[in-house]
Amino acid sequence: MSKSSHKMNNLSLPDDCAKQWEILLLLLSSEEKKIDRTTEKEIDTVNYFYRNEGVRKILLQWLKQMHQSYARKTSEWDTAQKCDDVSLLWRQRGNDKFRAELYEESYQCYSKSVMYAHQNGPMFPLALANRSAALLKMKKFQECLSDVDLALEHGYPREQRHKLLLRRTDCHIELQQREKALESLQLAATHALSLGLSAVHTAEFDRHIKKLEEKLANTPPAQPEAEEPLPPPLGGDNPDFVAASTALELRRSDVAGRYVVTREPLRRGDVIFSEEPYAWVALAAELPVCEACCATTSNPTPCVQCSRSVYCSLSCRARAHNVHRWECAGAQADLFATIGIAHLALRVLLVTANEGFPAVPLGQPAPSSACDLFTSYSQVDDLRIYSADTSPFYRMFNLVTNFDKMNNADYIQYALTATMLTLYLENYTEFFRFLPSRVPYRLTESQLRTFVAALMLRSLGQLVCNGHAALSLLVDNDETGCTISEREVRRATAIYPSAAMMNHACDPNIINTFHNSRLIIRCSRELPAGAEVFNCYGPHKAREPTAHRRAQLRAQYLFNCNCSACNDNERKDFVLLFTAYACQSCKGPVVWGRRTSCPQCHAEFQLERALSALEHADELLAQADRASSLDVRCERTQAALRVKQLAWHRHHRGLRALADRLARLYADLGEFSKSVELIKQNIQSLEYQFGSFSAEVAHELRKLSEVMLERIIRSPQNPDYRDWCLEGHKIIKKAVQLTDLNYGSWEPLVKRLKEQESLIATFLSESRAPDDDCVHHNLHYNLKI
DSSP states (O other), X not given: OHHHHHHHHHSOOOSSGGGGHHHHHHHHHHTTTTSOGGGSOHHHHHHHHHXXXXXXXXXXXXXXXXXXXXXXXXXXXXESBOOHHHHHHHHHHHHHHHHTTOHHHHHHHHHHHHHHSOTTSSHHHHHHHHHHHHHHHTTOXXXXXXXXXXXXXXXXOGGGHHHHHHHHHHHHHXXXXXXXXXXXXXXXXXXXXXXXXXXXXXXXXXXXXXXXHHHHHTOOOOOOOOOOOOOOOTTSBOTTSXXXXXXXXXXXXXXXXXXXXXXXXXXXXXXXXXXOOSEEEEXXXXXXXXXXXXXXXXXXXXXXXXXXXXXXXXXXHHHHHHXXXXXXXXXXTTHHHHHTTHHHHHHHHHHHHHHOOOOOOTTSOOOOSHHHHHHHHHOSOTTGGGSTTSOHHHHHHTSOXXXXXXXXXXXXXXXHHHHXXXXXXXXXXXXXXXXXXXXSSOOOHHHHHHHHHHHHHHHHHHHHHHEEEEEEEEEEEOTTSSOEEEEEEEEEEEEOTTGGGSEEOSSOSEEEEEETTEEEEEESSOBOTTOBOEEOOSOOTTTSOHHHHHHHHHHHHOOOOOOTTTTOGGGTTGGGGGGOEEOTTTOOEEOBTTBSBOTTTOOBOOHHHHHHHHHHHHHXXXXXXXXXXXXXXXXXXXXXXXXXXXXXXXXXXXXXXXXHHXXXXXXXXXXXXXXXXXXXXXXXXXXXXXOTTSHHHHHHHHHHHHHHHHHHHHOTTOTTHHHHHHHHHHHHHHHHHHHHHHHXXXXXXXXXXXXXXXXXXXXXXXXXXXXXXOOGGGOSOOOOO
């Protein structure tokens, strides 16, 4: 490896050492590309790299640079470690925002102040108290309570505590917690009395007390809100297939490997898996993710040592300590954002070590080396390890790696990454002092390091072809109009060994939903007994043509897909319909680049004419953006839509996006019926592309529900009011069903829809005439569901 060191010295690397990582991997792997290491065992491969002085020197130098670059105060506004000066700057900025009544912005500043403050210093309780004030203004009472309690626990100044106690009282009142409010009010009064306040301050305090007492007297007792339990797997837990329904069976064949089949007929919506991950890591997200439970948190509690890791509560922070203590130094050095999925490989190791490595199967000799232990863990029945009485580690360890099919350069880069993470644990943590107590066999220090590196290498291969992205819905409120929108966001990357047993199909028959880190899988359609259960590994038939899907699956998962969707020659290019032009003669779809004439009427397609129309439409949209009047914006956008309808096929996704834009403008203008018609057209097109029970249709039904409800509320005297209520109630019920099916009843959006359903049911009941008949059959729109 002296040649690599020489190249390192002469290579021009980016100044940012985080950006050097991929270049280093390419450089080091290029030195080894002549040796096919994919034929080796993981132990042999990591032994080679870990013991190579040249490799070790390069990797250790890079780790040192990362720590020097990131594990420090990087600017006056940011630091990886705690710094009260940075905390103070953010609190002062938050105060400016708060005085300007920019409460959301002040909250963001105060959160930064909380993150950077030393936990045992004076800045931490002050930052928490200020954040609680912003939260109270934002009507986030539970979060405000949490910050008040934490500030009091961490030594908030005695002379100001009575004010915090009044704030806590106010939150309890808003949450209708009468007894707690009364207790807090009494504590505030007692504490204020002990301070010997001046007459002016006493009078001011008494005024606050009186206001809160009046507010408390008019507060009804809280109605307990039952938390909806998570749905269990159909038929209960399967003792032979952990985390799966009793309606499923795990099988094995030479062709398909391990796969999942149904034991009995299943219906749409049946829960067939409910599984907590073996390990998971949070991803960078707009809303912070608790690194203990995977819940999104609007009020993060920081790590005691670093300002990079957050939790939703003190209890979650305490629970995460057993793993985070080995990751804290890496988080400060920005290591995990740099190495991607390798962070999850490290987490697999740390989770296993925390639980303790299991003994090898009965009948096998006690291992005396890393190689023996590694081999013993793999000598198991790969179906029986899925029984509930087997250690979860065996299910993780025996997932496929695809190393035998992998590109040699990729394999070497995984091995180098595993080596680097082992060096990190060795040089920046006390992990290897802890590890011997977690392995049930006596191994030398050298053997333990080899075992750790080999395990992470193995995990990397497993995670690339078995990992899941945990998703949730993020709702965006449009402050400039009356509409909201929601989108899927990735919160975490996780590994679910039982769910990983499903094979891929580009037209899957299941739906993945997530409750925090738990994966809950439902059937997306009826399945007969003996049917195979298929997941989609990413490429979906409704989103990409067959050739693209197959190429992606070969690149990442190293197999040639022969699912029914890929073998359907008549529909292999179905998805191209949604980017097709419209024939100028018959309006049929024309996919330019594959044809120059219409496949239906054979007329020559005039591309320049279509492009000219689209250019004109884009100019109309630019005029709409510049218009100050909402009426003009609607008029120009509507004109652009008409022009694009002449150029694009009626199912073109661009037309859907433009129709959605126009529907929002109409809703903002109060033209709800026009908005409704546009959304209905989009629903029909989405059903055609994605299916009637898809998440895409669920989102559009939610939009339709919102607009219909707004129309009902604003026009109670309209002669069509009752018909609107009938149709709106039907649409909202369907929106609830589909959102629940695709995201789970625990999603806040489902609760919002259920509240709207209840509201519109009330309107419907109040509008009922004694001689009314059901008029559902008269409605002009029927969903194809």
